[in-house]
Amino acid sequence: MITTANIAEIRAQVKQWHMQGETVAFVPTMGNLHNGHITLVTEALKRADHVVVSIFVNPMQFGQNEDLDAYPRTLAADSDALINAGAELLFTPTPSIIYPKGLAQQTFVEVPNIGDEFCGASRPGHFRGVATIVCKLFNIVQADVALFGRKDYQQLMVIKAMAEDLSLPIEIIGIDTIREASGLAMSSRNGYLTAEQKQQAAAIKQCMDKLAADVACGKNIAESEAIAAETLVKAGFKMDYLSVRNATNLAPITNEDHNLVILVAAYLGNTRLIDNLTFSR
DSSP states (O other): OEEEOOHHHHHHHHHHHHHTTOOEEEEEEOSSOOHHHHHHHHHHHHHOSEEEEEEOOOGGGSOTTSOTTTSOOOHHHHHHHHHHHTOOEEEOOOHHHHOTTOGGGOOOOOOTTTTTSTHHHHSTTHHHHHHHHHHHHHHHHOOSEEEEETTSHHHHHHHHHHHHHTTOSOEEEEEOOOBOTTSOBOOGGGGGSOHHHHHHHTHHHHHHHHHHHHHHTTOOHHHHHHHHHHHHHHTTOEEEEEEEEETTTOOOOOTTOOEEEEEEEEEETTEEEEEEEEEEO
């Protein structure tokens, strides 16, 4: 696997593959890789001849009181895992490479509406940072397809909207959430949980399953949401949000909506966990 922080090297290698008539898939990450990330790589290999992965802890998407400095950097272990998974090119830029003029002078990308609620409201500026870095990485790597986990459902929708609105020549594919045996969605933030908290955190998936079943059989949505949120509070969580929405555009549900998504964010101790579940009624 080639590892480089040089933009020109990334572009040259991808251009060579394209000139040979070969396709390229891209998996952007912030490192500290778990099996969910590796699944994205293995799925990417099914869809393209070559896979490029980036590892970049993006300062633009972290708020003032968030854990940028504490975010785990595990490049050596990540590299070994990517080599074993079959990735061929790893892009590891620094903030000075990505934002040479500094964040205050950086042109940004902002997706309206779909990024305003939920994590957008809880973490002001977060999706601006996500859309900007993903747009930059797409322009640097110039892949044919990019893969993202559906665990970050709102983020995936923001990226899809950004790519469509800016006419970017890349296909965006969402891959199903990879879960631990308990049902807890795999996340780099799970590393902040104690063993006991990890078992507690399994309640999120159990709660979503129950809520989906209730809504699917016609129970009142607002009442079902309130019961689900109270269940999580009793299980030791501090709620950020819990909502059932249209799975296509995250709009409030109408009687005509059949494809739905449950969006959840809650704190367990100091760790903020997010999850989602799509279902039909």
